[in-house]
Amino acid sequence: DPIIKITGQVKKDGAYYFGPYPNVYAAEETVHFIQKVFPLRRCHGYQGRPCLYYHLGQCLGCCFKEVPEEEYAVQTKRIKSFLNGNTAQVKKQLTARMERAAGQLEFERAAEIRDQLHYIEVTVEKQKIISNDKTPRDLFNFYLDKGWLSIQVFFIRQARLMKREKRLFPVV
Secondary structure, three states: OOOOOOOOOOOOOOOOOOOOOHHHHHHHHHHHHHHEEEEOOOOOOOOOOOHHHOOOEEEEEOOOOOOOOOHHHHHHHHHHHHHHHOOOHHHEEEEEEHHHHOOOOOOOHHHHHHHHHHHHHHHHOOOOOOOOOOEEEEEEEEEEEEHHHHHHHEEEEEOOEEEEEEEEEEEO
């Protein structure tokens, strides 16, 4: 049964990998969100009875019944689309739920939904793709002008600009 999890290594095992994500906490919160919105397997094997996650709507029920492969295919397609950056529909639904909660004076619930929206934006936001190959690179460059030295370092992982460091030094 397919599951969603955070890993630090990419293996050639037929699984789908997304990332890298620079903010691990936001990635973990997004995984929790995905597990709530797009349920897959949350329990640990066949138990002969529905698990708590099934009752909460966060598990497809492989703990007590055979789940058709087509049902998993639909969910994995939705999750892949979401992690590829197609978040507009989910963000629209969350925004409506947040506004409804705030309108009903459920401010804690509205704040929780606001935080989920933030984690989605931080984790799944489009990253600028700057090369065609997946070779990890660190690019260094400098510029000297009017007594100042500017040094910039670009950290590129899986063809995406992950981070940029810049420093300015006086030259005497």
